[in-house]
Amino acid sequence: MIQTIILKKRPVGKPTLSDFEFVNEDKDLNIQKGEILLEATYISVDPYLRGRMNDAKSYVPPFELGKPITSGVVAKVMASKNDKFKEGDYVSGMMDWKTQQVSKGEGLLNINKDLAPLSAYLGILGMTGLTAYLGLNEIGKPKAGETLLISGAAGAVGSVVGQIGKILGLYVVGIAGTDEKVAMLTSEFGFDHAINYNTTDDMRAAIRTACPDGVDVYFDNVGGPISDAVLYNINKYARMIICGAISVYNNTEMPKSISVQPFLIKNSALMQGFIVSNYAEKFPEAMKNLSTWLAEGKLNYTETVVNGFENTPQAFLDLFEGKNKGKMIVKV
Amino acid sequence: MIQTIILKKRPVGKPTLSDFEFVNEDKDLNIQKGEILLEATYISVDPYLRGRMNDAKSYVPPFELGKPITSGVVAKVMASKNDKFKEGDYVSGMMDWKTQQVSKGEGLLNINKDLAPLSAYLGILGMTGLTAYLGLNEIGKPKAGETLLISGAAGAVGSVVGQIGKILGLYVVGIAGTDEKVAMLTSEFGFDHAINYNTTDDMRAAIRTACPDGVDVYFDNVGGPISDAVLYNINKYARMIICGAISVYNNTEMPKSISVQPFLIKNSALMQGFIVSNYAEKFPEAMKNLSTWLAEGKLNYTETVVNGFENTPQAFLDLFEGKNKGKMIVKV
Numbered sequence: 001m002i003q004t005i006i007l008k009k010r011p012v013g014k015p016t017l018s019d020f021e022f023v024n025e026d027k028d029l030n031i032q033k034g035e036i037l038l039e040a041t042y043i044s045v046d047p048y049l050r051g052r053m054n055d056a057k058s059y060v061p062p063f064e065l066g067k068p069i070t071s072g073v074v075a076k077v078m079a080s081k082n083d084k085f086k087e088g089d090y091v092s093g094m095m096d097w098k099t100q101q102v103s104k105g106e107g108l109l110n111i112n113k114d115l116a117p118l119s120a121y122l123g124i125l126g127m128t129g130l131t132a133y134l135g136l137n138e139i140g141k142p143k144a145g146e147t148l149l150i151s152g153a154a155g156a157v158g159s160v161v162g163q164i165g166k167i168l169g170l171y172v173v174g175i176a177g178t179d180e181k182v183a184m185l186t187s188e189f190g191f192d193h194a195i196n197y198n199t200t201d202d203m204r205a206a207i208r209t210a211c212p213d214g215v216d217v218y219f220d221n222v223g224g225p226i227s228d229a230v231l232y233n234i235n236k237y238a239r240m241i242i243c244g245a246i247s248v249y250n251n252t253e254m255p256k257s258i259s260v261q262p263f264l265i266k267n268s269a270l271m272q273g274f275i276v277s278n279y280a281e282k283f284p285e286a287m288k289n290l291s292t293w294l295a296e297g298k299l300n301y302t303e304t305v306v307n308g309f310e311n312t313p314q315a316f317l318d319l320f321e322g323k324n325k326g327k328m329i330v331k332v
Numbered sequence: 333m334i335q336t337i338i339l340k341k342r343p344v345g346k347p348t349l350s351d352f353e354f355v356n357e358d359k360d361l362n363i364q365k366g367e368i369l370l371e372a373t374y375i376s377v378d379p380y381l382r383g384r385m386n387d388a389k390s391y392v393p394p395f396e397l398g399k400p401i402t403s404g405v406v407a408k409v410m411a412s413k414n415d416k417f418k419e420g421d422y423v424s425g426m427m428d429w430k431t432q433q434v435s436k437g438e439g440l441l442n443i444n445k446d447l448a449p450l451s452a453y454l455g456i457l458g459m460t461g462l463t464a465y466l467g468l469n470e471i472g473k474p475k476a477g478e479t480l481l482i483s484g485a486a487g488a489v490g491s492v493v494g495q496i497g498k499i500l501g502l503y504v505v506g507i508a509g510t511d512e513k514v515a516m517l518t519s520e521f522g523f524d525h526a527i528n529y530n531t532t533d534d535m536r537a538a539i540r541t542a543c544p545d546g547v548d549v550y551f552d553n554v555g556g557p558i559s560d561a562v563l564y565n566i567n568k569y570a571r572m573i574i575c576g577a578i579s580v581y582n583n584t585e586m587p588k589s590i591s592v593q594p595f596l597i598k599n600s601a602l603m604q605g606f607i608v609s610n611y612a613e614k615f616p617e618a619m620k621n622l623s624t625w626l627a628e629g630k631l632n633y634t635e636t637v638v639n640g641f642e643n644t645p646q647a648f649l650d651l652f653e654g655k656n657k658g659k660m661i662v663k664v
Contacts, residue, residue, distance in 0.1 A: 051598075223593040242596045259589040261555040264574045264605030266383075271603045273596030 001026050005097040005312055007063045011053050014320060019053070020069075020313040029102050037079040039100050040309070041090065043330040044072035044122040045316040046156075047246045060277075068096035072122050074111065075101075085110065092121040099309055099332060116294060123156055123327035124301040125290060127276055131243065132160035133286040135274040139241040140217040144169030147211045149230060152221030152244060154181035154302075156327035159189050161219045163299050166190045170217070173210045175203075175226055177322050184325065188300055203229035214238075222246050224255065231263040238269040246320070302326030333358050337429040337644055339395045343385050346652060351385070352401075352645040361434050369411040370423070371432050372641070375662040376404035376454040377648040378488075379578045392609075400428035404459055406443065406450050407433075417442065424453040431641055431664060448626060455488055455659035456633040457622060459608055463575065464492035465618040467606040471573045472549040476501030479543045481562060484553030484578060486513035486634075488659035491521050493551045495631050498522045502549070505542045507535075507558060509654050516657065520632055535561035546570075554578050556587065563595040570601040578652070634658030 001024055008021040031037050049071055052063045063069060073095035077085050082105050085091065093108035095101060111121045123129065135157075142148060148165040152158045153174025162185065165172040174185040174194040185194040193210045200206045207215070207229055214235035220227050223245030234240070263269065293299045304324040306315040309332045319328055333356055340353040363369050381403055384395045395401060405427035409417050414437050417423065425440035427433060443453045455461065467489075474480060480497040484490045485506025494517065497504040506517040506526040517526040525542045532538045539547070539561055546567035552559050555577030566572070595601065625631045636656040638647040641664045651660055 220593065223591055227593065242593045245591070245593045245597060254594075255591045256588045257591040257593075259555055259577070259587045260592055260603070261552065261559065261574045261577045261589075261605075262586075264603055265577060265607070266605065268605045268607050268610055270605075271592070271596060273593075273598065273600045273602075275597070275600050278600050 001099075002029070002101075003099045003309055004068050005309075006068050007053060007065055009065065010055060011050070015050065015053065015317055017313055017317070022310070029100055031079055031081050031102055033081050034104055035080075035102050036077050036082050036085045036091075036105055037100065038075035038091070038095065038103055039078050040073050040075050040095065040098065040332045042074040042119050042122055043097060043309070043312055043332060044126070045312065045319060045328050045330060046071060046127075047244060047319050049316065050320075068098060070094050070096050072127055073097075074118050074121055090118055090121075092126060097312060115291065119303055119305065119327075119329050119331075120294075120301065122329055123303060124160055124294060124299060125287065128156045128327055129160055129290045130279075130283060130286050131274070131276040132157050133164055133290055134276055134279045134282055135241045135243050136161050136164055136217070136219060138279055138282065139270075139272045139274055140219065140239050142168055142170050142217050145171070146216035147171045147173065147213050147235075148217045148219065149173045149175070149207065149211060149215045149233075150219045150221070151175045151226050151230070152246060153185055153191065153194065154178075154325055155221055156324075157243060158219070158221055159185070159302060159326055160299065162189050162191050164293075165217075167293060167298055171211075171213070173207075175207075175222075181325060184302070188302070197226055204232045207233045217241070219243060220245075224257065228258045231258065231260060234263065234267050234269055236267050236269075238267055240269065240271040242271055242273045304328050306330050308332075333431075334361070334433075335431045335641055336400050337641075338400050339385060339397055341397065342387060343382070347382065347385065347649055349645055349649070354642070361432055363411055363413050363434055365413050366436055367412075367434050368409050368414050368417050368423075368437055369432065370407035370427065370435055371410050372405050372407050372427065372430065372664045373422070374406040374451045374454055375429060375641070375644055375664060376458070377644065377651060377660050377662060378403060378459075379576060379651050381648065382652075400430060402426050402428050404454050405429075406453055422450055422453075424458060429641075429644060447623065451635055451637065451659075451661050451663075452626075452633065454661055455635060456492055456626060456631060457619065460488045460659055461492055461622045462611075462615060462618050463606070463608040464489050465496060465622055466608055466611045466614055467573045467575050468493050468496055468549070468551060470611055470614065471602075471604045471606055472551065472571050474500055474502055474549050477503070478548035479503045479505065479545050479567075480549045480551065481505045481507070481539065481543060481547045481565075482551045482553070483507045483558050483562070484576060485517055485523065485526065486510075486657055487553055488656075489575060490551065490553055491517070491634060491658055492631065494521050494523050496625075497549075499625060499630055503543075503545070505539075507539075507554075513657060516634070520634070529558055536564045539565045549573070551575060552577075556589065560590045563590065563592060566595065566599050566601055568599050568601075570599055572601065572603040574603055574605045636660050638662050640664075 004023045011019045077089040091108040148170040154176040174191045182194040182196045185191040218240040221244035336355045343351045409421040423440040480502040486508040506523045514526040514528045517523040550572040553576040
């Protein structure tokens with residue numbers, strides 16, 4: 001039996017399980033010349049998918065109602081009539097949320113299960129690691145000795161950003177939402193300091209204390225009031241990488257914040273939206289460094305693995321409750 | 333008699349005449365070796381001076397209470413004991429708001445009164461022109477055929493930005509606050525289109541109509557609701573030059589706007605604060621192009637000249653009422 005998860009209706013505000021529907025088909029898939037048969041092994045659930053559930057112009061087209069959700073997936077090649085892939089290979093790439101599917105192999109990468117666990121290819125050696133590496137370097141342009149502040153620091157991208165920051169010689173401070181996450185940032189990921197925004201009344205003052213030399217690079221995964229507090233602490237020529245805005249993804253009205261423009265002028269500072277797919281020509285360089293650092297034991301990563309294809313929608317919803325530590329992945 | 337305008341108290345919100353004080357001294361100024369005696373000819377009044385009247389960290393130190401205001405001034409050399417300047421020369425640079433003053437000549441430039449009217453050195457061949465040229469080129473990185481939108485377009489900087497945009501082959505749209513200014517933008521400065529924000533209910537829709545291909549470069553002199561409306565109309569990879577925020581300079585509380593972060597992410601867009609003094613190494617290139625275009629008749633400029641040193645504070649206040657067209661200058 002082949003199971004598929006489709007978008008049943010477009011969420012209004014926070015998504016719910018009723019926005020998704022499971023479709024079961026009792027059939028065998030056949031492949032034609034050039035095609036491969038894939039069985040999903042791991043599925044990535046990511047906050048950015050929420051944006052694709054709206055019917056709005058964005059950097060990727062919206063999901064269609066009644067069609068499968070797609071995201072990063074690691075799959076096993078069960079049968080192949082394509083010279084680039086052979087039975088038993090593992091591949092990663094954008095695929096449908098289906099237990100089995102047929103593909104022509106376009107956009108899929110062969111991955112090496114001996115170099116790293118398969119799930120790593122959805123995280124530190126996948127879009128997550130590339131986002132962290134390229135966002136930090138291409139927009140942040142960090143220099144050793146500078147201060148790097150990261151919001152959503154215990155998330156999949158944030159925890160990698162901080163570790164790369166330490167490798168590059170930066171002073172690294174993270175913001176997260178539980179004491180457990182805050183402890184993990186300093187103990188497991190080598191951050192110099194971390195702040196729990198849920199137990200801090202005055203974030204503006206807390207950031208000032210944690211970043212005594214001010215903030216040179218801000219890697220922003222959340223937006224909203226946390227990012228407002230950061231603005232008061234930026235240095236001249238600060239660079240702010242706007243990578244995510246999870247605090248506002250579920251808002252139905254356009255949220256208000258303090259005006260950023262006066263802060264940008266006063267500090268000759270830069271804010272830039274970052275989408276990893278714009279930097280494809282830099283992927284080889286980034287993968288080379290990430291896999292070297294991983295092999296050298298310089299990069300830790302944390303996954304939250306949820307078991308069972310049927311739990312994929314709930315795993316996605318849990319992202320907005322901060323239930324994940326590091327990359328959220330479903331093991332099919 | 334030497335007259336001086338000092339900052340008597342720090343404005344709260346909108347400045348008033350009572351924030352300034354005139355001090356008269358009945359004495360003769362003597363110069364020592366290396367010094368020059370200067371008589372002010374033209375004084376520049378600029379919105380950014382408002383920021384320096386606050387006691388707050390910014391890119392230039394605040395004015396001191398009881399001390400003279402300083403801004404761009406063109407002055408005549410009345411006497412010189414400095415080899416670089418001779419009696420009868422004209423100079424421009426940052427000087428006190430005084431009818432006469434002694435200087436060592438540091439930071440002053442000899443200017444050529446035959447190349448352009450003296451007041452032009454406070455405008456199109458001064459910081460105004462440099463700001464327009466370098467902000468547009470260094471942050472905006474415009475490409476021929478793109479759409480350039482300018483807020484505060486009838487102001488000193490904005491009107492030059494638009495003309496440079498036309499020289500560089502852009503489609504140029506301006507936003508201003510009166511029908512007279514809007515007419516001037518298209519008739520005198522060659523803008524393709526202009527919008528009167530005071531008579532437009534739906535700026536978001538008006539910008540969409542005026543910029544059918546979307547906004548690639550936004551030169552922002554105002555901030556506030558106008559800039560919020562622009563965000564809905566930016567293209568992928570848009571560049572937003574944050575040059576001024578006159579709409580908020582007089583606010584006593586930090587103003588709120590819509591959150592920019594989701595727009596920056598969705599469009600991989602950039603916002604960067606621009607301060608002309610950070611780009612000093614590019615001044616010669618900019619001056620060369622500006623003076624060439626001026627000589628070729630490709631650049632028009634408008635001045636609002638107020639007569640009388642005693643009217644300098646009022647001229648400054650009038651900036652916030654939009655009473656100037658182009659560069660606001662006081663003729664001493």
